[in-house]
Amino acid sequence: MGFDIPEPFVWDESFKVFYEKIDGEHKNLFKAVFGCAKEPGSASALTNLVEVTANHFENEEGMMTAKNYAGYPPHKKAHDEFLGKIKGLKAPLDDATLNFAKDWLVNHIKGTDFKYKGAL
Ligand SMILES: [Fe+2]
Numbered sequence: 001m002g003f004d005i006p007e008p009f010v011w012d013e014s015f016k017v018f019y020e021k022i023d024g025e026h027k028n029l030f031k032a033v034f035g036c037a038k039e040p041g042s043a044s045a046l047t048n049l050v051e052v053t054a055n056h057f058e059n060e061e062g063m064m065t066a067k068n069y070a071g072y073p074p075h076k077k078a079h080d081e082f083l084g085k086i087k088g089l090k091a092p093l094d095d096a097t098l099n100f101a102k103d104w105l106v107n108h109i110k111g112t113d114f115k116y117k118g119a120l
Pocket residue numbers: 060075079108112113
């Protein structure tokens with residue numbers, strides 16, 4: 001998919017959606033994926049990723065529904081699919097899985113989250 005994956009995998013200002021809470025959560029998501037990449041065999045890094053992701057999606061979805069955001073249904077579906085996938089993972093994570101998670105996060109923020117900028 002389209003957008004460059006940062007290396008090392010760290011949030012930068014090009015990912016800003018300009019909602020402080022969400023930008024903070026996105027930073028933590030990058031950290032959680034980074035943690036999995038650093039220790040692919042760590043079950044707790046994977047558990048943390050699932051928790052941080054679930055928490056972020058819940059908050060982001062709450063902000064969208066509070067504003068009756070029109071793009072909510074497909075956005076929610078994308079969240080559910082990703083969360084379902086990572087919930088089904090078991091450590092150790094292989095490179096393909098780690099790259100999938102990095103690629104998904106980068107492209108979801110820039111391709112999908114960016115659409116709600118200014119609308120929430
Ligand atoms: Fe999202």
